[in-house]
Amino acid sequence: MKRMKGIRKRWMMNSISAALLVVLLAVTSFSVAMVSYYYSNLRTGLQSKITVAANMFSGYKTEADYYQNASAFVTGQFEDSDRLNFQILDSEGVVHFSSLIQISGYKPDTPDIHDALSGQPMGVWTGADPNTEEHIMAVSCPLKVNGEVVSVIRIVTSLALVDRQIFIVVGVALTVGLLVLALLYFSGLFFVRSIVEPVVQVTRTAEHIAAGSYGVQMEKQFDDEVGDLIDAINDMSLKIKQSEKMKNEFISSVSHELRTPLTAINGWAETIMNGEVRDAQDVKKGMGIIVSEARRLTNMVEELLEFSRIQDGRFTLSIEPVDIKAELEDAVYTYKEFFRRDGIELHHTDCEEEFPLMNVDSERLRQVLCNLLDNAAKHGGSGKRIDTAIRREEDEAVITIRDYGPGIPEEELPHVKTKFYKGSSKARGSGIGLAVCEEIVVRHQGTLEIGNAEGGGCLVTVRLPIGT
Incomplete structure (x- = not known):
């Protein structure tokens, strides 16, 4: 279980932490973008309205005309008085007229007013109202008579609805991010479990095998x-x-x-x-x-x-030039009399084509030939006949040894060269002779093939490259 916890912990630290960071960055970026979008649109609208109002007052030549028309505009001509507060302030920053409430003598003293009084074309400020502590946005524009700032027009709006809308949008984004994170977590947890549980199963199975429970099998659930x-x-x-x-x-x-x-x-x-x-x-x-x-x-x-x-790994070869036909004939001659005593006829078919001397280990090659002949008599001697032959096929010398016994069961053929394997044979032996023979032949870059011959019996084929 420690390993399972370890994998889950690493997954939590790596994948989930990275996903959480990405979600937080995405939600934060989206929230900032939404705040900027809403405030920017609202600011642009307020600036547009105050520009129109400022143009209306720009034609008055005296301060008296200005205040008289300002009062009329505030009380009757301002269309958005239900949601925007249009204010007229004097050169000291004191409110003279207000479209939202009847107020005078109030001095907001906010940065947008200071900017307008200092002669800047327009001042914009967002913050808490000094009087009500309400979150507002204010835009102020100076009005000049004979080149001097005699008043400031100011539009103020509450940000409560905008902030609420932003809060809803950000909340929805955060909820979506959390849902995505939860989906990633549970899908990842399922994925990790699909890896951890088989690993735990493999560990337990390996422990059982190490304890001696050979052959125990596990159920395969995934094709990966x-x-x-x-x-x-x-x-x-x-x-x-x-x-x-x-x-x-x-x-x-x-x-x-x-x-x-x-x-x-x-x-x-x-x-x-x-x-x-x-x-x-x-x-x-x-x-x-x-x-x-x-x-x-x-x-x-x-x-x-x-x-x-x-x-x-101590098995070595002593390579020297050898007449392979003579080696096979010597082995046949050696065993022919032994086989005759047991009532087995040994027939050898020579090849008329001459073979060049081959670089092989003569003692190891003789060991292979003798072992194969001995096996033929041991397992196929009931056929009372053994045939040997040698021929050339392209760049290979091919030696065949065939008996006329019962042959080898088909299901045992793939295993006959496996060390210690004896199959259903009751013949005496250690079961490693063919394994040694194949090792010798392979070391000579050749092949050892064992199969059943047509008409019955076993056929052994040794192929050795002539250029070896």
Whole structure:
């Protein structure tokens, strides 16, 4: 669970924090834009109205005419008196007339009035009314008689409705931002959970595998990288289970293979040593069995040593020019008499085409050929015939060894070269001979193919590049 919390925490710190910052910036920018938009439009409208009013008063030549017409304008001609306060102020900044309320002698003393009295074309100010503390916007414009500022016209409006509208718009924007953030959070939480839960499952499964529960499988829920990980773990679990099974079978098989010849050697050795066999022929027969079983033990130990060298990376080749046809003929000649004693005929088909000397390890190649011939007799000897042949196909030397036995079950063919695999065969052996053979052939940049021949029996094909 610590890992799950860790991933969620990192996601919260990275994704959600970044999203929250973006939403806040967006809402803030939108709010500022809305405030600027509403205030700017309102300011432009007020400036337009006060410009029109200022133009109306600009034609008066005396201060008396100005005040007389200003009073009439404020009381009757100003059209927006219900929502705008039109004021007339003297040169001291004191209100003389007001369209909204009957007020005089009031001195607002705001920055827009100071700007107008100082001769600036127009003053604009937004803030709290000094008298009512209401949020207002005011625009003031000077009126001049004979070049001197004799009065100021001022339009004042309340910002309560505008502020409320801005508050509503900003509130809606903030609500939308929070909804987007909530949607991102829950969708991200679902996504994180879809990753965390399989990872937790993988962790638990790996712990079970480490504890010895080989072959345990996980359910794949998503066809993505996590699904690929689960497939890999499931495949690993099955392969470990298979390897464990083969290892146990190998130990059992090797134990049996070692026990059988040791029993024969020990039995005959004790019999001869105790003098229970007096006939010379029987003694010779017993010694022959001892030699034969000792040789079989030696071969088995050699296979195990070869396999150990392959696993440890200590497997090397001693390359030298070799006549491959002669090597195959020597192997056939060596086994022909052995097979004849067991009632098996060994037929060899030579190739008329001459082969150039090939750079191979002659001892390793002989080991491959002998192992394959021994397997052919061991597993297909019931057919009483084994055929060998060599031919050239383009730049490859192709050696085939075929027996006429029962062949290999189709479902076992993909696994016959797997270390320790023996399948349904009851023949004696460690189950690593073919794995060693393939390693040797591959080290020579060749291929070892095993399949069933047409008409029955097993066909083994060794391909070696002539240019090696």
